[in-house]
Amino acid sequence: MQLQQTPVLEDTLWEAVLNRNSAFEGKLFYGVRSTGIYCRPICPSRRPNRNQVRFFQSAQEAEIAGFRPCKRCQPQSEIVSNAAKAKVLAACRYIEAQIDHIPTLLELCSHVRMSPSYLQRIFKQIIGVSPFQYADALRSQRLKQRLQEGEEIAHALYDTGYGSSSQLYEKAPKQLGMTPKTYQQAGKAINIVYAIAPCPLGYLLVATTEKGICAVKLGDKANKLEHILNQEFHQAQIMRDDHTHKEWIQAILNLIAGDETHLDLPLDVRGTAFQKQVWQALQKIPYSETRTYTDIARDIAKPLAVRAVGNACGANPTALIVPCHRVLRNDGSLGGYRWGIERKQKLLIQELKRTARDLKITDQNNSFPVPSPQSPLPNPFSKDDSNT
Ligand SMILES: [Zn+2]
CATH class of the missing domain: 3.40.10.10 (DNA Methylphosphotriester Repair Domain)
Structure with missing residues (x-):
């Protein structure tokens, strides 16, 4: 009233x-x-x-x-007494002191003597996140630090309150952005040499470690590709040298141009066991043929993991060598491509052209698609890239 x-x-x-x-x-x-x-x-x-x-x-x-x-005085939010504010801060300190576990709400409440619902509410109001979110963020921050310091995964996870390794593997990737093992490896000092060359698809970046090719990227701008590389290997020693591994770059350029149909180059890629399994299956797709995400899921004996296969294709670090561009959606549409749907389409058309040439199919009107029972030409109008 x-x-x-x-x-x-x-x-x-x-x-x-x-x-x-x-x-x-x-x-x-x-x-x-x-x-x-x-x-x-x-x-x-x-x-x-x-x-x-x-x-x-x-x-x-x-x-x-x-x-x-009003955004300044926030009249809709509860007025919190100084005593209550002090209790929220005490709750924060308590959470920070529990290195090996995340305190329950009841545990926090008995420590600061406050009702669970009230603590939950004013904690969020003052700190901006719930007590659990605060503790969880703190835990993953600690874990990151310890992994980067090179600590054994098993120790790092117990000491930061993840409890068991299975729990870590379920929960940590979301927070780390990758699996703990990959995260730890990103922190190790590796030397990377890369080269950039113009190609019919824009620019091609090829990066190598001592062991093999660790990244192949395509894009419109050379400096953008360099930026992505630097982010992915943030702690590595990275150096550009356009004269190194010239023959590898030439082999990839030949594939793009349709002068070559097979690439057999050494790889040094990082990924989960599942990702590597998918990438190996992709390498078995013959030139100018395509498979669906469902096919690949079946190939690796995980028929239900179609979506995860799509994600693994999207995470493929070595474009072209691992031909993720040969994977389509079930309806034959292009699906997605990390380096742009148009590049995927161009690559597939190039492969079909080359195969047609090999089969001596003369194409007077220069009008593709070439009908092929095994590999329907992807629908060039499909812009949907939700699959990868
Ligand atoms: Zn106001």
């Missing part, structure tokens, strides 16, 4: 607003008609014209009357 705005009462309320009187905290709110915003009396914002003001006893009333809460 709106306050009965007798002139005398209104004068008192207006005075409280003018004076930013904290004694009215929680009991008085005022809305400004011209802006549609309502505030607490203590709001630091400029005072409005009195004739624009409406008074309310609660935030809820102001909202029912159509006013939106």
